[in-house]
Amino acid sequence: MLEVKDLRKVYKNGSLEVEALKGVNFKVEEKEFVSIMGTSGSGKSTLMNILGCLDSVSYGEYILDGENVSGLSQKRLAEIRNKKIGFVFQSFNLLPKLTSIQNVELPMVYAGIGKSERRKVAEEALEKVGLAQRGKHKPNELSGGQRQRVAIARALVNKPAILLADEPTGNLDSRSSEEIMGIFQGLNREGVTIVMVTHEPDIAQHTKRTILFKDGNIVKDSIVEDQIIVGR
Amino acid sequence: MVQVLETITSAFNNIFSYKIRSFLTMFGIIIGIGAVITIVGIGNGVKAGIFDKLSSLNKNMFTISAINDSTVADDQEDNNKKDNDTNSDKYDSMNKNIIEQDYLTLDDSKDIEKLPGVKAVVSMSFSTGIVKLKDSSILNVNITAIDSNYNVLDNISTAYGRFINKADIDNFSRVAIISDDFSMDVFGKVNSVGEELEVETKESGVVNLTVIGVVDASDLSMFSLDYFDYGIVIPITTSGNIFLKGNNVDMFNILVKPGINSNNIIDKSCQILNLKYGKKDGYSIGTFSLKLKSINKMINSITAFVSFVAAISLFVGGVGVMNIMMVTVTERTVEIGIRKSLGSTSSLIQFQFLIESIIITIIGGILGIILGFISTKVLSNIINNISTDLKIVPSIQLSVIIGVFIISTLIGIIFGVAPARKAAKLDPVLALRFE
Ligand SMILES: Nc1ncnc2c1ncn2[C@@H]1O[C@H](COP(=O)(O)OP(=O)(O)OP(=O)(O)O)[C@@H](O)[C@H]1O
Ligand SMILES: [Mg+2]
Numbered sequence: 001m002l003e004v005k006d007l008r009k010v011y012k013n014g015s016l017e018v019e020a021l022k023g024v025n026f027k028v029e030e031k032e033f034v035s036i037m038g039t040s041g042s043g044k045s046t047l048m049n050i051l052g053c054l055d056s057v058s059y060g061e062y063i064l065d066g067e068n069v070s071g072l073s074q075k076r077l078a079e080i081r082n083k084k085i086g087f088v089f090q091s092f093n094l095l096p097k098l099t100s101i102q103n104v105e106l107p108m109v110y111a112g113i114g115k116s117e118r119r120k121v122a123e124e125a126l127e128k129v130g131l132a133q134r135g136k137h138k139p140n141e142l143s144g145g146q147r148q149r150v151a152i153a154r155a156l157v158n159k160p161a162i163l164l165a166d167e168p169t170g171n172l173d174s175r176s177s178e179e180i181m182g183i184f185q186g187l188n189r190e191g192v193t194i195v196m197v198t199h200e201p202d203i204a205q206h207t208k209r210t211i212l213f214k215d216g217n218i219v220k221d222s223i224v225e226d227q228i229i230v231g232r
Numbered sequence: 233m234v235q236v237l238e239t240i241t242s243a244f245n246n247i248f249s250y251k252i253r254s255f256l257t258m259f260g261i262i263i264g265i266g267a268v269i270t271i272v273g274i275g276n277g278v279k280a281g282i283f284d285k286l287s288s289l290n291k292n293m294f295t296i297s298a299i300n301d302s303t304v305a306d307d308q309e310d311n312n313k314k315d316n317d318t319n320s321d322k323y324d325s326m327n328k329n330i331i332e333q334d335y336l337t338l339d340d341s342k343d344i345e346k347l348p349g350v351k352a353v354v355s356m357s358f359s360t361g362i363v364k365l366k367d368s369s370i371l372n373v374n375i376t377a378i379d380s381n382y383n384v385l386d387n388i389s390t391a392y393g394r395f396i397n398k399a400d401i402d403n404f405s406r407v408a409i410i411s412d413d414f415s416m417d418v419f420g421k422v423n424s425v426g427e428e429l430e431v432e433t434k435e436s437g438v439v440n441l442t443v444i445g446v447v448d449a450s451d452l453s454m455f456s457l458d459y460f461d462y463g464i465v466i467p468i469t470t471s472g473n474i475f476l477k478g479n480n481v482d483m484f485n486i487l488v489k490p491g492i493n494s495n496n497i498i499d500k501s502c503q504i505l506n507l508k509y510g511k512k513d514g515y516s517i518g519t520f521s522l523k524l525k526s527i528n529k530m531i532n533s534i535t536a537f538v539s540f541v542a543a544i545s546l547f548v549g550g551v552g553v554m555n556i557m558m559v560t561v562t563e564r565t566v567e568i569g570i571r572k573s574l575g576s577t578s579s580l581i582q583f584q585f586l587i588e589s590i591i592i593t594i595i596g597g598i599l600g601i602i603l604g605f606i607s608t609k610v611l612s613n614i615i616n617n618i619s620t621d622l623k624i625v626p627s628i629q630l631s632v633i634i635g636v637f638i639i640s641t642l643i644g645i646i647f648g649v650a651p652a653r654k655a656a657k658l659d660p661v662l663a664l665r666f667e
């Protein structure tokens with residue numbers, strides 16, 4: 001499904017060089033649910049941006065769905081972001097002037113899907129995250145947890161190969177976090193592959209596998225022993 | 233296609249959700265386009281007005297006017313003395329000096345009238361005199377002298393009394409035609425036929441003229457308005473007598489028969505005059521097309537200058553649009569990052585911002601056209617109220633409106649490209665980190 005080989009990322013600011021990733025190797029198989037943990041500045045977001053095709057690789061390889069991503073054209077990368085990847089951010093990143101349903105429709109606009117089809121799929125996606133009644137509301141009329149659920153619905157509408165989430169519960173209280181993890185687990189059961197960054201061990205406890213980062217290196221990669229299952 | 237349509241829709245939404253800002257952004261464009269429309273509208277109106285005024289003249293008419301220049305006249309002394317002799321008994325010795333200065337005589341008019349192709353030659357002279365009004369105020373009025381065949385140029389019917397006839401010319405009759413409003417001011421009544429009009433002249437002191445006809449000023453054509461409206465019209469021979477011009481006149485109006493090339497007649501008339509006076513520079517020729525050409529040239533150069541100023545204001549307006557769009561791109565950095573992360577291509581982002589500035593400049597153009605129409609209407613009304621002898625009929629060609637549309641679009645493109653490229657080039661990762 002997804003594989004990185006000797007992945008390095010160097011940020012250059014003039015003469016100053018920061019090596020955020022120092023040769024990372026790992027594989028994620030289909031239907032896995034992986035959490036990535038590590039101290040602040042250890043390179044988790046850098047990795048997620050590369051996996052999400054938002055950022056380029058300095059050295060090494062990134063293979064997504066059998067396609068080597070490094071060296072692809074900007075246009076093809078935009079297409080991969082649109083069709084193969086669903087991104088969920090810590091700060092939700094909804095467009096404030098659009099309603100929930102319009103936000104959810106956006107990836108389908110870029111995929112070139114017609115209006116009525118978009119509406120239908122978006123309504124279904126909102127229903128799936130329990131927000132069927134909130135389609136006409138704008139983000140500032142929703143709670144943090146509701147906003148993140150809209151963002152998840154948006155990430156799913158184009159049926160991506162993988163769902164990437166960078167600290168999705170970072171801005172939420174424990175009850176909302178619990179809800180989000182329940183949604184992720186449900187999606188994972190339906191076969192969605194998920195890679196998620198988190199700071200909190202009990203959130204990581206909801207996943208099936210944890211990769212631990214330190215200073216741009218993987219220091220631990222282990223199966224979660226006693227997984228917490230929401231609502232069971 | 234879906235992407236393009238949705239992008240255009242969202243551009244409209246953006247513009248309309250920030251109404252005041254969008255309006256301020258397009259302000260420079262509105263003013264610039266409004267100015268262009270106003271200039272074109274008024275320019276066309278003035279042209280049409282002048283054309284209208286001129287076309288009430290006969291197009292197959294031209295004029296020969298004497299240039300009163302004594303140095304030119306001195307050379308012609310001998311020639312003029314000959315003419316002088318024919319009428320010498322009618323003029324005192326003082327006349328001679330003045331007669332000698334002038335070129336055109338009633339005899340010349342008869343010679344030109346004999347040319348084949350010439351329908352008529354109407355002689356005219358222009359002077360002034362002082363008249364005392366009923367309210368005892370004193371007024372300097374124009375006195376126009378005409379020949380009895382004036383009616384071939386413009387058929388004037390009198391409201392009261394009669395027009396100047398052949399007998400008036402032959403008898404040097406001290407008679408006058410005046411307009412109704414002038415009559416009202418001098419005699420306190422519209423119908424002043426038979427009254428004596430006292431005119432004080434520099435040349436002959438106080439002269440009494442009998443009013444033989446009164447014309448309705450509101451009935452006059454553009455052509456006759458200049459002479460008859462609030463002025464005194466007298467026989468050409470009477471004028472020669474009173475104003476010591478003798479046989480000389482100031483201007484010939486030469487009417488050419490239909491279908492005859494007036495340039496030929498101009499040449500032949502000049503030949504006649506040259507043969508008589510030996511020189512050509514003592515008189516000037518005026519034709520309808522010459523007048524029209526010089527006026528058009530003048531209006532066009534004014535239009536060009538003001539258009540240049542308008543172009544500068546459009547440029548400044550365009551820079552204003554660019555400035556605001558640059559700010560907009562910075563403000564919407566996160567939005568750009570989000571859109572890119574969801575799969576929007578750089579070219580679509582570029583298109584989004586480009587179309588926004590184009591829509592802004594096009595709306596600015598439309599508002600400018602509306603503003604231009606309004607200010608054209610208002611300005612032409614003001615001008616028409618102030619000036620009595622020029623009627624402006626403003627008009628704006630469809631081609632100008634289409635041109636303005638194209639210009640607005642071009643401004644949107646030219647000044648929208650840089651901000652749009654800036655947006656397209658944004659790194660999505662940095663854009664998402666931007667707070
Ligand atoms: N654009 C950049 N230019 C220079 N250095 C950068 C840039 N982005 C990240 N870094 C550096 O790379 C390192 C890894 O950053 P990253 O954001 O991936 O950390 P993180 O693990 O996500 O931390 P956190 O848990 O606080 O979110 C940091 O030292 C950071 O300063
Ligand atoms: Mg991070």
